[in-house]
Amino acid sequence: QKEVEQDPGPLSVPEGAIVSLNCTYSNSAFQYFMWYRQYSRKGPELLMYTYSSGNKEDGRFTAQVDKSSKYISLFIRDSQPSDSATYLCAMSLPGGKLIFGQGTELSVKP
Amino acid sequence: EAGVAQSPRYKIIEKRQSVAFWCNPISGHATLYWYQQILGQGPKLLIQFQNNGVVDDSQLPKDRFSAERLKGVDSTLKIQPAKLEDSAVYLCASSLITGTEREKLFFGSGTQLSVL
Numbered sequence: 001q002k003e004v005e006q007d008p009g010p011l012s013v014p015e016g017a018i019v020s021l022n023c024t025y026s027n028s029a030f031q032y033f034m035w036y037r038q039y040s041r042k043g044p045e046l047l048m049y050t051y052s053s054g055n056k057e058d059g060r061f062t063a064q065v066d067k068s069s070k071y072i073s074l075f076i077r078d079s080q081p082s083d084s085a086t087y088l089c090a091m092s093l094p095g096g097k098l099i100f101g102q103g104t105e106l107s108v109k110p
Numbered sequence: 111e112a113g114v115a116q117s118p119r120y121k122i123i124e125k126r127q128s129v130a131f132w133c134n135p136i137s138g139h140a141t142l143y144w145y146q147q148i149l150g151q152g153p154k155l156l157i158q159f160q161n162n163g164v165v166d167d168s169q170l171p172k173d174r175f176s177a178e179r180l181k182g183v184d185s186t187l188k189i190q191p192a193k194l195e196d197s198a199v200y201l202c203a204s205s206l207i208t209g210t211e212r213e214k215l216f217f218g219s220g221t222q223l224s225v226l
Contacts, residue, residue: 004152031213
């Protein structure tokens with residue numbers, strides 16, 4: 001069993017849709033939970049960063065962490081074609097090592 | 111603020127040849143990482159430096175991969191000899207050393223390596 005599981009998609013939605021991306025994990029030692037966005041031929045860029053269970057909102061993006069269920073989510077409201085990218089969940093172990101999910105490829109159609 | 115710089119952007123080599131990648135992190139970032147990202151997968155940590163020292167190289171194939179970070183700034187990653195399965199994007203990232211900022215990684219655009 002992988003430490004971090006993420007549905008690779010691909011996921012295709014119409015512009016304006018609400019997108020839900022999810023990851024599950026097995027290691028209770030994970031401390032910080034992140035979402036990175038990666039455009040084609042670019043490196044990942046940090047999108048959201050959370051520590052505790054609950055929701056964190058930043059504009060059209062909401063990150064949700066449920067430590068009891070070992071489940072994290074990223075919601076994108078009013079999705080735009082510019083949101084088309086691969087979304088990677090990542091979790092950190094004590095000491096700072098990040099474990100990434102496989103990534104979900106998202107396409108938002110105009 | 112300048113980002114993480116990597117070169118070259120692309121490299122094509124034949125198996126058993128050697129190759130080297132270069133990375134210049136964001137100024138002031140003490141921690142530097144090399145990740146390998148195989149097509150369709152998430153990045154996998156190869157090695158983590160803090161200043162000049164190695165923090166984690168548990169997933170670095172040391173029989174063929176080597177990395178160094180002289181003077182705590184630039185870093186090079188070398189593969190010798192390369193295998194077909196080394197075809198991937200090699201990403202360099204950096205972060206601050208202190209507290210929660212350590213987990214906020216800034217990535218370069220990567221070097222895409224094709225081994226034929």
